[in-house]
Amino acid sequence: MLIVCFLLAWLLSSWLNLAVLGKRERFLAAEIRKVFSASFPQVTRVVDEVKQARTLLEAKKTESADGGAFSSVSLLDVMERISSTLPKGINFQVVNLFWERGRLEIDGRTDSFKTVNAIQESLSKSRAFPEVTISNAKTRSDGQDVEFKITIRLAG
Missing domain, CATH: 4.10.280 (MYOD Basic-Helix-Loop-Helix Domain, subunit B)
Incomplete structure (x- = not known):
């Protein structure tokens, strides 16, 4: 049972x-x-x-x-290229990232305008980034950091 x-x-x-x-x-x-x-x-x-x-x-x-060069390029690849292109002493914080066909916009913060210019100059020297434009750079209201926006056009 x-x-x-x-x-x-x-x-x-x-x-x-x-x-x-x-x-x-x-x-x-x-x-x-x-x-x-x-x-x-x-x-x-x-x-x-x-x-x-x-x-x-x-x-x-x-x-x-569009069957172009961007079909095999991922955002991760682009970020790796940016990281390897910038000198080791340049530090910045990415606040916002916008990725579109062949174009990347980075909103960030860093310690000075000199660093923003160094970022732009370093990236401009790379053939992977034929056009690097600083569209906005200003001191934050607290005066501690510099906020910037860089637009990067990718080769291809």
Whole structure:
């Protein structure tokens, strides 16, 4: 009799686990559908959200790369190039970063206008960055740091 009770308890537990997993699966499928529909509203016939999203994202990558030199350059690659181009003694804090096809805008803070100019001069010497422009540099209201904005155009 004890074995029958354990067997029934195990079967009930297994059935409850399957029911909970089924409910979780339905919830996740609905969430995937909702995110897919919000991300790709132009798609009216949804068959397999994951495959369709991958296909659409690949098409967007190809479209945004324009088949040019930027298709294989990532933001991480650009940041590594910047880091290796700047002399070791130049320190600054990145406050904001804007990455767009072939262009990078960095809002930052550093200790002086001299450092801002050194950043611009160092980056301008690199062939990877044919155009480096300081569009804004000013002393912060507390007088401690200099805030700046540098726009970098990438070669290619």
